[in-house]
Amino acid sequence: MDYFPLFINLKNKPCLVVGAGEIAARKIELLAKAGADITVIAPEISPQVSQLKNTYDLNIIQRSFTAEDIHRQRLIISATNQKNINKLVTTTAEEHNIPVNVVDNPSLCSFIVPAIIDRSPIVAAISSGGASPVLTRLLRAKIESLIPPAFGRLAQLAEKYRGLVKEHINPPSERRIFWEKTLQGSIAELFYSGKETEAEARLKSAILNTSDTHQVIGEVYLVGAGPGDPDLLTFRALRLMQQADVVVYDRLVSPEILDLVRRDAEKIYVGKQKNNHSLPQESINELLARLALAGKRVVRLKGGDPFIFGRGGEEIETLVQHNINFQVVPGITAASGCATYSGIPLTHRDHAQSCTFITGHLKDNIVNLNYQQLVAPNQTIVIYMGLTGLDNICASFIQYGASPKLPIALIQQGTTQSQRVIIGTLQTMPDLIKNQDIQPPTLIIIGSVVALHDKLKWFHPEDKCTYE
Structure with missing residues (x-):
């Protein structure tokens, strides 16, 4: 372990940021979230840092860093591109035993700033020891996806009732089991879904009735x-x-x-x-x-x-x-996913100002749809479950006034590696698929937006496209 992981209380503590560029602004925001009293020293102040001045009550000193600037500081971050300044900051900080970080220069750091997952009061930090900051950010993104935004508020609720749980549940092993079930069960899910008052009421009831043997409802x-x-x-x-x-x-x-x-x-x-x-x-x-x-x-x-x-x-x-x-x-939904992966926008200023989703289930060997409405121009029609009735659908569109040359797309297993797109017209599509081995699920898109497929397609699973 190259670095000892440590969380420091910086609330109302003086901290120094040397530099005032875009990177310095990011470090300022991190320190501000921790409640630090921040001084910024730099000969030039970027617009980003200037905007943060009033938000975080920054003390901005517009000049170059000197060794005297470190007095009384609890922590220092140097975010400049000047090697001599960065070296001076580190040397001076080390002489006074002040933790120092020089951005993107591990050799000048006594501490590093990890990738942070903030669900206060729950905070997690990930570090590669400076070896690969990009890799730590990727790992953070994966963990972020597993932790609900309300996780921190749930922790505050647990803290609120720790004493009551300790009073009513013994021994400690049973308390642990109680919390495990609570923080992974229905009470937590109520909290995550925004029903925080109900979640708290059920938590309190569960604590006070731990000896009850009533049925647990999932x-x-x-x-x-x-x-x-x-x-x-x-x-x-x-x-x-x-x-x-x-x-x-x-x-x-x-x-x-x-x-x-x-x-x-x-x-x-x-x-x-x-x-x-x-x-x-x-x-x-x-x-x-x-x-x-x-x-x-x-x-x-x-x-x-x-x-x-x-x-x-x-x-x-x-x-x-x-x-x-x-x-x-x-x-x-399939309409959005399959259309997007096929390069077919469902709406487009030059083609369609509305989009209609319908189901193509057959009844008495016909598809009962309001064709008079569906053949209106400047719209996109998306048909779910319409493969079996496709011949009937194409014929009915033409019968009710749609152009036989109106583009139509049949998308097979959209968004997967088995995706296949068949492009035709209302007149040609029935013959196009007659001898094709079409594998459901399928989606049908009718409208002039289909003509954009060639230009906008980006997903190419072995380029499985068929045209009239």
């Missing part, structure tokens, strides 16, 4: 898994997936996303596809309620977004009937 998280690419998951989705006891998922959830679920979680497949439902929707609703009533934390993992053709509202209604806590985590 909760359900409806999580949008997005269109397929794991990188499109939200931070909240990933966190809940990694703490779930049970994951109920459908066929639109890619294997790569399912691999991110907690390893020991029970996984229940309820895949739904045309004419082949492993479980009817009503049974899925009751399954979620039954698992939660058994005390499980349940993730209902749904492709795309739970509230866009995902039947999430129906599942929530059942949970409400059973008085079960739930969260809904939005996902990137």
Whole structure:
């Protein structure tokens, strides 16, 4: 270990920053967050530092650094590009046993500034000992994605009730178990979802009734898994997936996303596809309620977004009937994800000022849609689950007045490495796909924006594109 990790109390303590450029401004903001009394010395003051003067009540001295400037300082940071000044700062600081950091010059430092994850009062610091600052920032970004913004306020709540927990729960080992369950369970999730008053009330009740044997009710998280690419998951989705006891998922959830679920979680497949439902929707609703009533934390993992053709509202209604806590985590819907990965903007000033999402389910071998509205110009139409009825859709658009040459795109398994884009027109598309081995899920986009695909495409999984 090249450096001993240490947290220093700098509240109201005099600290010196030598230099007043962009980098110095970043260091000033860090020191200010710690409550330091900051003096800045530099012959030239950048606009960034000038803007910080009133915000943090900085003492700015506009001249070059001298050895006398270190008196009474508790900590010094030098952020200049002048080697002689940096060397003088370090030499003078060491003579007076004052911790000193020279930005991007480890050999002149007695301490280094780590990458910081600030969820005060919880603070984490990551360092490579100056070997690779970029690598430490990348690691910080990964950890940041796992720690909710409300984590610090949750810590303050725990601090508030530490005494009460100690009074009611003995021995210490049981207190540890109590806190582990509390800070990873339903009370914490209530807090993260903004129900802080309810979370505090339930925490207090749990402390005062620790000897009760009443049934523990779990909760359900409806999580949008997005269109397929794991990188499109939200931070909240990933966190809940990694703490779930049970994951109920459908066929639109890619294997790569399912691999991110907690390893020991029970996984229940309820895949739904045309004419082949492993479980009817009503049974899925009751399954979620039954698992939660058994005390499980349940993730209902749904492709795309739970509230866009995902039947999430129906599942929530059942949970409400059973008085079960739930969260809904939005996902990137297929329309947005597949269009973006295909280089097809859904709206564009020169092509479309509106966008309509519809479902293309067949009923009595026809697709019952308001074609008179859909063929209006200057709009984009996105059709979910429309592959089976595609011939009918194209013919109906033409019948109701759309140009046979209106561009149309069929996107297969969008955002994944199996993505394939077939570009045609309303007239040519049925023949284009007739002998193609199309693998669902698919999405259909109709509108002149499709013509922008060639110019704007950027995602190239082996360039699987077919044209008329």
